[in-house]
Amino acid sequence: MAVGEYPFPSMPPVAGVKLATASAGIKKPGRQDVVLIELAEGSRTAGVFTLNAFCAAPVTLCREYLKAASTRYLVINSGNANACTGARGRQDAIATSEAVAKLGGVQADQVLPFSTGVIGEPLPMEKITAALPRAHESLGDTGWEAAAKAIMTTDTRPKGFTGQIQHDGHTITVNGIAKGAGMIKPNMGTMLAYIATDADIAQPVLDDLCKEAANRSFNRITIDGDTSTNDSCILMATGKAGAAGVNEAEGILYEKVRELIVRAHEYLAKCIVADGEGATKFVTLEVSGGATGDECLQVGYAVAHSPLIKTALFASDPNWGRIVAAVGYAGVPGLDANAVRIHLNDTLIVENGGRADSYTEEQGQAVMDQAEIIIRIDLGRGSSAETLWTTDLSHEYVRINADYRS
Amino acid sequence: MAVGEYPFPSMPPVAGVKLATASAGIKKPGRQDVVLIELAEGSRTAGVFTLNAFCAAPVTLCREYLKAASTRYLVINSGNANACTGARGRQDAIATSEAVAKLGGVQADQVLPFSTGVIGEPLPMEKITAALPRAHESLGDTGWEAAAKAIMTTDTRPKGFTGQIQHDGHTITVNGIAKGAGMIKPNMGTMLAYIATDADIAQPVLDDLCKEAANRSFNRITIDGDTSTNDSCILMATGKAGAAGVNEAEGILYEKVRELIVRAHEYLAKCIVADGEGATKFVTLEVSGGATGDECLQVGYAVAHSPLIKTALFASDPNWGRIVAAVGYAGVPGLDANAVRIHLNDTLIVENGGRADSYTEEQGQAVMDQAEIIIRIDLGRGSSAETLWTTDLSHEYVRINADYRS
Numbered sequence: 001m002a003v004g005e006y007p008f009p010s011m012p013p014v015a016g017v018k019l020a021t022a023s024a025g026i027k028k029p030g031r032q033d034v035v036l037i038e039l040a041e042g043s044r045t046a047g048v049f050t051l052n053a054f055c056a057a058p059v060t061l062c063r064e065y066l067k068a069a070s071t072r073y074l075v076i077n078s079g080n081a082n083a084c085t086g087a088r089g090r091q092d093a094i095a096t097s098e099a100v101a102k103l104g105g106v107q108a109d110q111v112l113p114f115s116t117g118v119i120g121e122p123l124p125m126e127k128i129t130a131a132l133p134r135a136h137e138s139l140g141d142t143g144w145e146a147a148a149k150a151i152m153t154t155d156t157r158p159k160g161f162t163g164q165i166q167h168d169g170h171t172i173t174v175n176g177i178a179k180g181a182g183m184i185k186p187n188m189g190t191m192l193a194y195i196a197t198d199a200d201i202a203q204p205v206l207d208d209l210c211k212e213a214a215n216r217s218f219n220r221i222t223i224d225g226d227t228s229t230n231d232s233c234i235l236m237a238t239g240k241a242g243a244a245g246v247n248e249a250e251g252i253l254y255e256k257v258r259e260l261i262v263r264a265h266e267y268l269a270k271c272i273v274a275d276g277e278g279a280t281k282f283v284t285l286e287v288s289g290g291a292t293g294d295e296c297l298q299v300g301y302a303v304a305h306s307p308l309i310k311t312a313l314f315a316s317d318p319n320w321g322r323i324v325a326a327v328g329y330a331g332v333p334g335l336d337a338n339a340v341r342i343h344l345n346d347t348l349i350v351e352n353g354g355r356a357d358s359y360t361e362e363q364g365q366a367v368m369d370q371a372e373i374i375i376r377i378d379l380g381r382g383s384s385a386e387t388l389w390t391t392d393l394s395h396e397y398v399r400i401n402a403d404y405r406s
Numbered sequence: 407m408a409v410g411e412y413p414f415p416s417m418p419p420v421a422g423v424k425l426a427t428a429s430a431g432i433k434k435p436g437r438q439d440v441v442l443i444e445l446a447e448g449s450r451t452a453g454v455f456t457l458n459a460f461c462a463a464p465v466t467l468c469r470e471y472l473k474a475a476s477t478r479y480l481v482i483n484s485g486n487a488n489a490c491t492g493a494r495g496r497q498d499a500i501a502t503s504e505a506v507a508k509l510g511g512v513q514a515d516q517v518l519p520f521s522t523g524v525i526g527e528p529l530p531m532e533k534i535t536a537a538l539p540r541a542h543e544s545l546g547d548t549g550w551e552a553a554a555k556a557i558m559t560t561d562t563r564p565k566g567f568t569g570q571i572q573h574d575g576h577t578i579t580v581n582g583i584a585k586g587a588g589m590i591k592p593n594m595g596t597m598l599a600y601i602a603t604d605a606d607i608a609q610p611v612l613d614d615l616c617k618e619a620a621n622r623s624f625n626r627i628t629i630d631g632d633t634s635t636n637d638s639c640i641l642m643a644t645g646k647a648g649a650a651g652v653n654e655a656e657g658i659l660y661e662k663v664r665e666l667i668v669r670a671h672e673y674l675a676k677c678i679v680a681d682g683e684g685a686t687k688f689v690t691l692e693v694s695g696g697a698t699g700d701e702c703l704q705v706g707y708a709v710a711h712s713p714l715i716k717t718a719l720f721a722s723d724p725n726w727g728r729i730v731a732a733v734g735y736a737g738v739p740g741l742d743a744n745a746v747r748i749h750l751n752d753t754l755i756v757e758n759g760g761r762a763d764s765y766t767e768e769q770g771q772a773v774m775d776q777a778e779i780i781i782r783i784d785l786g787r788g789s790s791a792e793t794l795w796t797t798d799l800s801h802e803y804v805r806i807n808a809d810y811r812s
Contacts, residue, residue, distance in 0.1 A: 053743050054731060083731075085761075086758050086759045119731065307713070321526040328458035355491075393713070398803075
């Protein structure tokens with residue numbers, strides 16, 4: 001199941017980026033499960049990663065390699081997360097980078113490794129290293145959709161974004177792919193996102209853009225509250241579009257590039273929510289009137305993580321009492337229940353500590369029958385606001401997660 | 407569904423306590439849905455309540471009445487929570503207390519009102535006040551099981567505890583009943599608990615015992631992470647056993663009474679977990695080796711609230727990677743993943759940042775096949791420890807909560 005239509009777009013090349021996929025047969029024989037991305041010399045790369053203390057070996061390595069050298073390759077496998085694999089996991093991640101480095105004639109620390117899939121199993125290194133030469137030989141400037149498919153785990157569809165801007169007669173392209181369907185939560189779930197542009201962006205500007213865009217997108221979505229060990233969001237800029245350089249966080253070119261990059265992240269994040277495990281609803285949570293942004297997030301996550309609200313959404317039941325209860329237990333100090341106003345889309349459902357006089361069950365039902373729902377919560381105590389995206393909790397979610405691995 | 411056998415015990419009277427039930431037909435015609443409890447003059451009462459900012463009108467009133475006067479009656483209805491009902495909700499709760507006060511010849515503030523059920527609907531006052539005289543006329547010193555049944559909502563079985571101690575030739579009895587099956591979380595879900603003893607306990611000692619026992623029981627259980635608007639735990643001491651008074655928090659009689667009261671709370675809390683909505687597993691989380699108790703709770707709740715872990719438990723799948731991931735994202739600052747050790751019952755599954763060398767899938771499967779499972783997490787950084795109880799997440803949970811109200 002998945003909500004709405006998010007068709008994979010037709011993607012033009014990004015100058016300076018080549019891709020390939022190959023089949024290593026990690027989990028299923030014949031499945032394309034390895035992706036190789038090559039960046040032209042002079043490209044710049046930034047990344048944000050899971051905050052999980054049990055972060056996977058490749059995540060630790062990516063952090064080190066990004067500091068040490070300029071990235072030329074990214075190698076991604078699905079089917080196995082190489083997480084909680086102890087010292088051997090680290091050796092395997094290093095060996096994967098070394099194998100790619102040898103093929104590409106670069107240093108090992110110029111190759112970022114990524115893994116997604118089951119936790120706790122050692123990587124099948126022979127299978128992976130056997131597939132890498134085939135991937136390297138077939139590098140080309142198309143293949144974004146094949147790559148998006150190869151990194152999928154419980155995803156039901158590949159996720160891609162493309163956009164272009166014109167500047168001084170040059171075309172700048174931003175392409176992005178992502179995967180992730182469950183275990184998604186603030187600070188990223190089992191999700192991988194790769195966004196590449198041929199804009200020329202200075203490293204400090206790129207680092208800040210990566211953080212800002214991830215924060216406004218992947219760190220604002222939640223499906224089940226779980227944060228995985230492997231999540232990574234990588235922003236790459238090759239500088240091969242021929243346009244002027246973006247050397248500072250100001251100016252018209254910066255603003256245009258920034259807008260497109262943030263939009264790419266937001267779109268991919270929404271694709272992940274809409275493909276949430278067992279999702280039948282796409283829910284936007286707009287929390288406003290907070291004294292701080294943090295308390296808006298606190299309330300938003302309390303609502304987004306409530307299994308009672310999520311099952312009511314699945315049932316298309318306008319059970320606003322469960323929303324009210326979650327707002328009440330979110331832990332906002334000194335919250336005045338009488339000042340809180342709650343809308344479902346444009347229908348006022350709660351004010352003055354209870355159901356709004358104007359509200360009718362028919363109004364609520366009409367909103368809940370839709371696949372895309374906005375829950376607006378005004379805390380009535382300040383001017384801060386935050387937006388989150390989430391899904392419902394369905395029988396299908398339980399089925400997927402009770403059956404996965406078996 | 408419910409886990410294990412928790413048969414309702416045969417309960418002796420508690421000297422000074424009378425009970426009755428009546429049918430007001432609040433949600434279903436003919437169902438016993440009103441409970442009246444009468445306490446002998448001179449009884450003392452203590453309570454702890456939900457921290458939800460949208461707490462229900464009766465909760466607010468109970469807090470006020472407990473401060474203002476000595477409680478002589480408790481009146482409880484199921485089928486309607488009288489929560490998020492604004493000014494009218496408060497009037498209705500007061501009117502309920504006044505109606506009982508008139509029947510019993512006491513002041514309104516000597517009558518504590520409680521409600522549980524659907525949020526946001528006004529109380530059907532005519533039905534309730536019509537049932538109260540019938541309840542008052544039938545007060546008697548048995549009827550604990552009938553009362554436990556009358557306060558049920560989605561519970562599948564009544565929950566009761568009884569125990570006695572002997573002291574200087576006197577018998578002291580502790581009886582308790584509780585309800586609650588979903589929406590259970592730290593600081594209490596939709597749960598009500600009434601524990602009565604004929605011990606003679608001074609008010610400050612009773613207040614502390616109530617807090618301590620609730621904290622070690624109802625505040626350590628979680629089913630779905632939701633905290634309701636109505637939760638209340640009431641401890642009553644009539645002093646009619648004839649035994650000596652417990653005037654201070656020391657001495658052999660205090661220790662005996664305290665042990666029995668804490669045991670009553672813990673047992674009722676476990677009954678609630680075992681009857682968790684759709685529960686097929688009873689899970690004990692023992693988190694040790696923490697630098698503080700709070701970080702043990704933080705880790706415990708992260709594991710207990712993870713839908714991925716809960717669905718794996720439902721599937722009897724020893725997917726220890728999901729446990730590791732939850733420990734990792736619980737947010738313990740500076741947690742050393744290599745120092746963490748995790749057992750399923752007595753089987754070591756994780757050490758040195760990965761799967762234990764000695765671990766086999768068969769061992770894990772053998773534990774997971776059981777209905778009662780202990781997950782032991784040693785953080786390896788201190789001497790604090792905490793214990794929580796929770797359940798799995800099943801299809802039945804989704805069915806119950808998607809269908810409730812409809």
